[in-house]
Amino acid sequence: MFIALILISIALIIQTIYLIYYKNQIRDIGAQLAFISKHDSFKFIQTQIKPKEINQLIDVCNTLLRTQRKQNQKFIKKNEEINETITSLSHDIRTPLTSLDGYLQLAERSENKEEKTHYISLAQTRIKQIITLVEELFLYTKLENPDYHLELESIDIINLLNKRLFFFIDDFSQNGTDPDLNLPEFPVYISGNKNALERVYENIIKNYFLHGEGILTIQYDENPQEFRLYFINLVKESELVNFNKIFTRFYKEDASRSKPTSGLGLSIVKSLVEKMNGYVHAELKENRFCISVIFVKNSKGENI
Secondary structure (H helix, E strand, O other): OHHHHHHHHHHHHHHHHHHHHHHHHHHHHHHHHHHHHHHOOOOOOOOOOOOHHHHHHHHHHHHHHHHHHHHHHHHHHHHHHHHHHHHHHHHHHHHHHHHHHHHHHHHHHOOOHHHHHHHHHHHHHHHHHHHHHHHHHHHHHHHHOOOOOOOOEEEEHHHHHHHHHHHOHHHHHHHOOOOEEEOOOOOOEEEEOHHHHHHHHHHHHHHHHHHEEEEEEEEEEEOOOEEEEEEEEEEOOOOOOOOOOOOOOOOOOOOOOOOOOOOOHHHHHHHHHHHOOOEEEEEEEOOEEEEEEEEEEOOOOOOO
């Protein structure tokens, strides 16, 4: 009986010591969490003894810390993007507005009719630049909404491309070049949106006139499921292309932002093509810049 009491007492002492260590461990975890929270530390919870329950608690705490840090990094990156966006927009809007105001003042002061007409014409050009910027920003904002969907129908993308190229006939004439076309003579149908496709072609061709040189080559290849269009041109020696950012909003090869563009053109291309179940790719080979636009083929008249 006496031995039994001794054993029970020893067991109680061991249990008490264990509980004290257990409580101290919980208290230490709380202290570590408080330190991490107060000092925004990148440390994780650590412990010397790891009973099953304590180990589970530490795993949960460290998982929450990792999740919180990832969210904080995303928030910081998003905040930087917002600040960059505001700076970009401020610059892109302020520049044509400043010159617009200057041209209107010159027109107002001029007594020469031809000179006045010239300044008014320049002012109208700046107004068009501002309108284009606002329209692209509005479209980009719509495309960023995950609930925004295009109404798709069966469209011949070759016929639409030829029509859009004809729209730029004066630009090609001023550039002193004609596009080198290697396109199929048969129609190619996809599930697309007419207005969206026109904007895709327009933005890619405008990008060529702004940043490319030489002849614009447009060619294709296909397989039973997909149809690929390649827009190829030389790159100006002064242009530095970052292919990791080329489809990013407000990205400009022109770091000084001296050209009258929003930096949204190719970002809009990417969003529109993806909303038509396609995708885009850009690459540079031997100073030849190529934008590939890949569509999923669709039989004419097929239900969408």
